[in-house]
Amino acid sequence: MLGLAVLTALLLVVTGAVTERLIPLFALGIFIGFSVSQLGMVRYWYLARPARWRRLAVLNGTGAALTLVATAVLLVLKFTRGAWAVVLVVPLLMLLFARVERYYGAAAGAVGAGRVPPRPVPGRGLVVVPVGELSAVTAHVLARALTLGGDVVAVTVDVPGTAAPALARQWREWDPGVPLETLPGTHHALLEPIVRYVQRATAEGRDVTVLVPRKLTRRHRERLLQGGRPAVLAALLRRRTDAVVSTVPYHLDTAARPRAARPEPPVGTTTP
Incomplete structure (x- = not known):
């Protein structure tokens, strides 16, 4: 949340707090998200290959092609109005995500995730x-x-x-x-x-x-x-x-404390 707030403040400073200048970035973000999701579904259908997977892959591939064309048009028309930041940031984010995925894969391999370990031997x-x-x-x-x-x-x-x-x-x-x-x-x-x-x-x-x-x-x-x-x-x-x-x-607050000794009654008196 803190990083998102800092990034938002930075964008407002760069654009002079004129939110209309952020509309091209918003549109690019929308179409890039659509393109990535559609391409991801094409990859999923190709790997899973359920019934009628080719038809589904063609459908998602067509959607990816259309959104990629719209993304390219926006990049060309709005490049000097802030779209260059998307060209710079998106590849860096993809590289970061790839490194994170590589780390998790290496960590899973180091601990033997997915493999049955040998029986533990009591030490x-x-x-x-x-x-x-x-x-x-x-x-x-x-x-x-x-x-x-x-x-x-x-x-x-x-x-x-x-x-x-x-x-x-x-x-x-x-x-x-x-x-x-x-x-x-x-x-x-x-x-x-x-x-x-x-x-x-x-x-x-x-x-x-x-x-x-x-x-x-x-x-x-x-x-x-x-x-x-x-x-x-x-x-x-x-x-x-x-x-x-x-x-x-x-x-220390709940530790048992010794009770004070009860005083003995004077000689000649009776206790209730």
Whole structure:
């Protein structure tokens, strides 16, 4: 729509906003459209060849000849009044359409469209869950990972001065049934160890799926307070690895909150 609006504005500028000057272009567009459609039907009848296809091809061929004659007359008479633009633009459009068709044909051939593919062979699945802290978000993502099947591993990056050793100790005490691998890293490249870990796994022939946790909230002002590191990690993995990267949302607004304890009644009173 934007391109059409720009083209329309350009035509109005060229013609000085005098719409009568656009009538020859309109007439040429009409007759060119009729000619192309009639020639297309002739080609269709020739390729399909149904009953009485010759009669139908002659009918459409006659219509194409008449409209082509009218197109040629308009081109000659109105060439200096804007018809030259049609002579320039139409071949360029035809070349563009031919290139688009060639691209779609090449893309269909590359993916084997129209051919029966071989039966899929199950690979060695590996689900990777990046972990920064032990929380309900971690349990939520691990539960999703365990439903996918295959091996599940949690990874964290050990940077000097962080709580990675404490996380490893808490993980052993929690014992979720999923191993935690600690990757050495630096403050300047905190996400790079996870990317390299996934690259090594895919290079070994593993079908890797990475589940990246993401905290969500309905309040726009609170969204600004959520770190953008999960989105950056997901973008890096999609760009630099062949792994399937999925974002697992955790809605903070609907998360279960512990209820406040009910106060005990004073001694000597009864409860209703």
